[in-house]
Amino acid sequence: MDDRAAIPVTLPRSNPTQSYWQLEPDEIADLRSTDSLPEKAETVIIGSGITGAAVAFNLLNSGANDIVMLEARQACSGATGRNGGHTKAASYRSFLYYEEEYGTETAVKIARLELANIRAVHAFAKEHGIECDSNPCDTIDVVYDEAQWERDQQAVEAMRDAMPGDDASVYTIHSAEEVRDKFFCGCGGDEGVYGGVSYEAGSLSSYKFGIGVLKLCLAKGLNLQTNTSVLDLEKLEDGGWKVETSRGSIQAKRVVLATNGYTARIWKKFQGIIVPLRGHVTAQRQGSKMPKDGLPVTYSFIYEDGYDYMIQRPKGSQFEGDIVIGGGLAKGDNEGIEEYGTTDDTAFDDVIMQALNRSLPEYFGDNWGQDNPEGRIRNAWTGIMGYSPDGFPFVGEMLGEKDLWVSCGFQGHGMVLCWMCARALVRMMNGGDDDELDSWFPEEFRITEERLHLDFHGRLHT
Template identity: 30%
Template sequence: MSLVQAQLSNPGIPAPERQQALNRVHADPGVPKDATTSSFWLQEPHPHFTNKSSFPLPAKADVVIIGSGVTGASIARTLLQSRSMCSNPSFPKVLILEARDVCSGATGRNGGHILENADEYAEFADEFGEDAARKIIRFRLAHLREMLSVAEELGLTEVAQARKVQFLSAYFGDENWKSAKERLQRFKKGMPEESEEWIAYEGDSIPKEFKLSRANGVVAGPAGALWPYKFVTGVLSRLLSEYPSEFQVADHTSVTAVHYDQDQYSIETNRGTVHARHVIHCTNAHVGHLVPGLRGRIFPVRGQMSAQTPGDRFPLQAEKHSWIFNYDRGFDYLTQLPSGQMMFGGGFVHSESLGIADMGVPADNEMSLAIDIHLSGALSAVFGRESWGCVQGNPIQAMWTGNMGFSADGFPWVGELPGSLTRRTRTSNKTGEGAEWVCAAFCGEGMVQAWLSGKALATMLLKKDGHSGEDLSWFPEQLLVNEQRINKAVLPQVVSDSPRRHANL
C-alpha cells in the first residue's frame, strides 16, 4: 500500500477531511489549468518548442496521442520507427496534442530520478508470487539501461545530463532500518544476479563521504538521473526532424471531448476537431476527464519540488550519487545537477492534514506552505550542519508543484480501453480497426515505469493493426487493462476505517 492510499484509513486524520479527498478522487479532474507554478526544469525552453503551435490541425491522423511527456514520447517513437502503420501519405500518421507547453506536465516537474530500489520486491512476492515479483522488478530496473541508451543514441547524453549514479537510500529510525534490512535480504535472496550491486551500510560502517552520519543505515545501488524536460523534448525534436510528413506536435491544444462514430474517433479541441483511428490517453493525473470510468481508479496527487543551492561545505556529488531519505513517516528524494543545484522533493506527509489535502488535487498552480517549510530546511538537517555549511543569499532557486497520477492498486494502467471505462460504444472490433488506449498512473515512479510502458502500449497497438511486433512476455500482467482489474482496483466513495488490501481500499 502506498503512503498516499494509507492516509485514507489513517484515524489521525479527521474522517470529513478524508471524505473530501475521496470526493475529489471520484470527481472530473478536468484539463490542465493554464496557471501553473514555475518548474526549474522548464526554464530553458527547447528551440523547437518556444512558440505556440500555429499550424492548422490536420483533419485526420492515424494515431492521436494526448499528452507530451515521457510516455507520449516513447509511444510516438515506437510507432514512427515501425513506419508501417498507415499506407496513406496525405496526412500525418501520428499527432501529439498537449494542453499547455510541450512536456510541462508531470514529466517536466518531477525529480529527475531514474531509480528503482526494489524495496517492494517482498510485497510483490507475497501478493503475486516470486516469479511475478521478479518480472515487475526487472521491468522497472530495465528503465535505467533503456533511457541512458536512448539518450546516447540520440546524442542527448550531455544536453539532458543523463548519467548513471549510485543511489543512497538513507533510513532514520531503528524500526525503519530494521524493516529495510529485511526487505533487502528478501530481494537479494530472490534476485541474486540483479541485486549484486546493492550494498547495505549501518552505523560506523556508513562511509564518511556519504555525509549521512545521522542515518541508522543506508542501502546503496545503481540508479540514474537526467534533466527530464531536455530528454523528452530532445526525443520529440528528433522525431519531428526524421518524420516531417508523419509526425506533428500541437501544444496549447486542449482536448475537450472524444466521440466515436462511423468507425473513427472525433477528438474535439479548442483549436478544432481531428479524426483518428486510434486515440491514446497519456494524460496521467487528468485521464479521468476524457475516460470517466477511470475516476476512482486513477486519481491526481499533487507533489512539490524545489531547486536549491547547496551549502558551501557540501561536495559536488552529481556524478556519484542520488538520494532517498526515509523517515518513520514519509520520505524525500534528491538529485544533484552537474552545475551543483540540489533538486529536492517530497514532504508529502508534512502537507495539510498529513498529505490528504493534496490527494485528488488536479491543479499545479498552488503550493503547500508546510511542505515549503520542510523542503527549505531539511537538507542541512539530514546531512548535518557541519557537513552542509552555509548558503549565501536565498538557498531556494525555485519551488513548484506537479500532478502525479496514482492508481487504486498501485500499478500503471496500460492497454486497450473497453467501453465500460470510456462510456463510448464501439460498433465493431475487427482486426485492423482502431481503438482507444490508456498509458497512465505511474504512482510517482514514472521514470522507472513510463518509457517501457509506452513502448509496450505502442506494440499492442501495432499488433491490433495486424503488424508483427516485439514479443511482450517481458511486460508485467499487473499493469494490463482487463475486466477483473476494472472491477477490483477502485477506491471506495465513502470513508471506511476497516483495514483492507490496497487493491480494494
C-alpha cells in the same frame, strides 16, 4: 480519501508554477507543426511527456505515419517537465509486497523491468545525442525508521534469493556509521540514521530528455500541436474517434491517452481510478561545507510513512552543484491528504514546502555549513502525478473501446516505468501481444475490468 478521489479531474491549469527545468523553455515549447489543426489523422496521441514522446517514437520507428500529438499547455510541461530528475527504482522497497500479493515471478519481472527502463533511458540519450545531463550513477537510501530498516534488509535478502546473480538484485547494505562517513548524512544535527541501501540509479533533466525525443519524432514527421486542450472523445459509427479540442475537432483511427494524472478528465471511467496527486519539488544552492567535487550518489531519505528524494546537478550542467529535492507529502497536514485529487499546480502547500526548504541542513547536519549568500532556495514548484488503487499503471487497449489505447497512472514513478510501458503499448498496437511481450511485461499492468472497479485508498509505496 473517497471524497478526494471523487473530485472531478480538470484540464491542466493555466500559469503553473515555473519548473526549474523550464526556466528557459525550449524552442519547441509552443510549437504547432501546422497553423491549423488537421481534420484527420491515423493516430492522435494526447500528452507530450515522456510517455507520449516514447509512444510516438516507437510508432514512427515501426513505420507508422500521420501522427498528431495534442498538448494542453507547452510541450513536455506536465509531470515529465516538473519532476525531480531522478531515474531510481528502489525495487526492493516494493518487492516483498509484490511477492506476497502477486507471487515471486511477478515481483522479479517488475524489478527487472524497472532496471531495464533506467538503463534504456540513459542509453537512448547517449545513442541519440540528447543533451539532458544524463548521469548514470549509484544512489543511497538513508533510512531513519527502525521498522523500515528491518524490512529493507529482509527485502534485499529476498531479492537475492529470488534472482541470484541478477543485476536487478545487486544492493549494498551500509551501517549507520558508513552512511555518515561515506554519504555525509546524520552528522551533528541528526543521529537517527539506522543504515542505508545503495544500488544502481541515475539522474537527468527529464524535460530536456522528453524534448529531445519529441525533436527526433518531429524529424520523422510528427505533427505537434501545443496549447491545444482536449475537451472530449466521441466514438464514431465508422469505428474511428472524434477528438474535440479547444481549437476544433480532429478525426482519428486510433487515440492514445498519455495523460497520466489528467486522464479522468478525458475518459470518465478513470475517475477515482487514476487520481491526481500534487507533488512538491525545490532546487537549492548547496551549503559551504558540502563536497566541492559533488556528492558521490543520488539520495532518498526514508522516514516513517514517507520519503524525500534528491539529486545533485552534475558537473558541466546549468546550475552545477544545485541540489534538487522533492517529496515531503507525509509532512503535510493529515499526511498530505489535501494533495490528492487536485490538479492545481499553480500553487503550493505551505507546510510541505517549508519542510522541503529546511530539509537539507537537517539531513546533512555539520556537513552542510553556511547557506549560499544568494540564498538557499533557487526555485520551487509543483506538478501533478497520477496514482492508481493498486500501485500499477494502466497499459493497453481500453476494454470494449477498440483503438482507444492507454498508458497512464505511474505513481510518481514514471522515469522508471514510462519508457518500457510505451514500448509494450506500441507492441500491442502493432499486433505483437505475444509470449515474448509476456516474458518481460507484467500482466498486472494491463487494463482489466476488476482493476477499473478497485477502491482508491491512497498512495502506495513504490
